Amino acid sequence: MxxxxxxxxxxxxxxxxxxxxxxxxxxxxxxxxxxxxxxxxxxxxxxxxxxxxxxxxxxxxxxxxxxxxxxxxxxxxxxxxxxxxxxxxxxxxxxxxxxxxxxxxxxxxxxxxxxxxxxxxxxxxxxxxxxxxxxxxxxxxxxxxxxxxxxxxxxxxxxxxxxxxxxxxxxxxxxxxxxxxxxxxxxxxxxxxxxxxxxxxxxxxxxxxxxxxxxxxxxxxxDLVAAGNIREMLYYPSNEERIPLLLGLFDTLTPDRAIVFTNTRRAGEEVWAYLAAYGLNAGLLTGDVPQKKRIALLDELKDGKLAVLVCTDVAGRGLHIEGVSHVFNYDLPDDPEDYVHRIGRTARAGAEGDAISFASEETAINLPAIENYIEHKLPTSAITADLLREPVSPQHMIRMSPAHRENKPHRRGGPRGARPSGSRHGRR
The missing domain is CATH 3.40.50.300 (P-loop containing nucleotide triphosphate hydrolases)
Known part of the structure; x- marks a missing residue:
């Protein structure tokens, strides 16, 4: 601090x-x-x-x-x-x-x-x-x-x-x-x-x-566009590996509180469904979620009732949620500035945090612009078999509308673990 x-x-x-x-x-x-x-x-x-x-x-x-x-x-x-x-x-x-x-x-x-x-x-x-x-x-x-x-x-x-x-x-x-x-x-x-x-x-x-x-x-x-106390890491998963890798990282890293960013609502719904089916107490925040529900989701993440919140960039800026230990870029953002704002949800007020990004087949094209903007290369890590988890089919959950459904309990509450005078005074 x-x-x-x-x-x-x-x-x-x-x-x-x-x-x-x-x-x-x-x-x-x-x-x-x-x-x-x-x-x-x-x-x-x-x-x-x-x-x-x-x-x-x-x-x-x-x-x-x-x-x-x-x-x-x-x-x-x-x-x-x-x-x-x-x-x-x-x-x-x-x-x-x-x-x-x-x-x-x-x-x-x-x-x-x-x-x-x-x-x-x-x-x-x-x-x-x-x-x-x-x-x-x-x-x-x-x-x-x-x-x-x-x-x-x-x-x-x-x-x-x-x-x-x-x-x-x-x-x-x-x-x-x-x-x-x-x-x-x-x-x-x-x-x-x-x-x-x-x-x-x-x-x-x-x-x-x-x-x-x-x-x-x-x-x-x-010269420090991204906070120095954020540990950044980049993986290169295929499209099919993204969900197994995300689940494996949750198991391996055991984040206290996490945010997963996607570029589209459809991707957000899919990621939310897989996380929830896997047993994580997950919430979904997209543009069509009613306002009262949006506020409730943010409060639940702040209070620790949610382990992870899946978001589109509607929640990427300006929000101060203490204790977010990990941010995941499931999709690399199209706008390099959004990368900075996304990862800034962790390591707030002097704390440390981790920002993990996936450069997949669809979004790897955004990486050069991001690295040029932040003026450094993202460190990379290999995807090993022990990092991948077999996902649970979420079909029954995908059919439910995240915008209107009530949060239901899961088998796990979360992962383990003085001014000078001037013209402004003249009109007084």
Whole structure:
């Protein structure tokens, strides 16, 4: 843990006492590198585009800066209770919920009101939560725009705006939505603007800078795209060997908690079915899984009720699930950046972890681009007979809809084992 912390103490940054108390209650004393590099500038009122590997504390960095801003800067006179002072946008529902949960902990000693909105669930409940009063509004762009156009909330009082996982926001086609919301806010010089992500392309930075005020790009550990405490390994299985090899690795490595990534929903359903038939307490998270089920699956993995979660890239970014010891790339991702985000689900907050990838007949073509992006060759290992397991036929399980079925018990619970004065103050 110490190798992922700096000598900069949160108490030395001038944070609001309520935030320091929350950090103390959570057991946090020193900053991670991205926090140490960005927080002093953010607390002084400078816009930041922050980039660092996954699991290094980017979420806490922008939440602390946001909350400190709201606790120290006077709000606009006459602000209505449905006019948030901060807007945090995320590309996925899961990430928005994760930010909200982290925010509740850091704001525990304050009276700040946080609300999260996202599609797929709780339409009227989320709407009422905004109408009852909100200081920090967190959400996905679709639901945010829906409520805004209905007049559920206003953006005239925005002091802080955050784009989390900014590259994915743009990649998923949210550019028009983001610009729509940004143009409804006070001008960039009258608010604090932040971009955060593990990967930020020049194209994304240029788009972001259109709506930021002389932002500084801060990149931590540029030469270390993948976390140094992740042990990477690559196998070259045939298509027929992938399931037997995956089962054998689960038996051999006995992961405490694992995530298996596939490129398609169909592959995810097949892998889930084989793992479940083999006796592993497995869950499946794909785009068509209802929202309540998605949240429940993530909670079950966090709580240790699930041994393994099979995912498409819907869960590949931004989620902080402690204790994930192994990540398996059943399919090598088509996008090299997704490789970094996938393996970043393990080795969180200074822990160690293993990332094991399969370069199969279908996805080996993606390997050169991945290795070029991470700037190193993946170490390889031979597939020996003792690593292969005979799979149990999962036909009876494949016919069940993972999106709607209830989790059923298996024969095994898991594998063995202070800001200077400036233009933003002028409108107060």
């Amino acid at each position: 110490s190798t992922h912390l700096t000598d900069i103490h949160f108490s030395s940054l001038g944070l609001h006492p309520a935030l320091l108390k929350a950090l103390d209650d959570m057991g946090y004393d020193r900053c991670t590198p991205i926090q140490a590099a960005t927080l002093p500038k953010l607390l002084a009122g400078h816009d930041i585009a922050g980039q660092a590997q996954t699991g290094t504390g980017k979420t806490a960095a922008f939440l602390l800066a946001t909350f400190n801003d709201l606790l120290t800067l006077p709000e606009i006179q006459g602000r209505r209770r449905n006019e948030p002072r901060a807007l945090i946008m995320a590309p996925t529902r899961e990430l928005a919920i994760q930010i909200y949960n982290d925010g509740l902990k850091l704001a525990a000693q304050t009276e700040l009101r946080l609300t999260v909105v996202y599609g797929g669930a709780g339409y009227e409940e989320q709407r009422k939560s905004i109408e009852n009063g909100v200081d920090v509004l967190i959400g996905t762009t679709g639901r945010l725009i829906d409520y805004y156009k209905q007049g559920v909330y206003g953006l005239e009082a925005i002091d802080v705006v955050v784009l989390d996982e900014a590259d994915r926001m743009f990649d998923l086609g949210f550019i028009a939505d983001i610009r729509y919301l940004l143009r409804k806010m006070p001008p960039p010089a009258d608010r604090l603007n932040m971009l955060f992500s593990a990967t930020l392309s020049q194209r994304v930075l240029e788009l972001g800078y259109e709506h930021m005020n002389d932002a500084e790009h801060i990149q931590v550990e540029r």
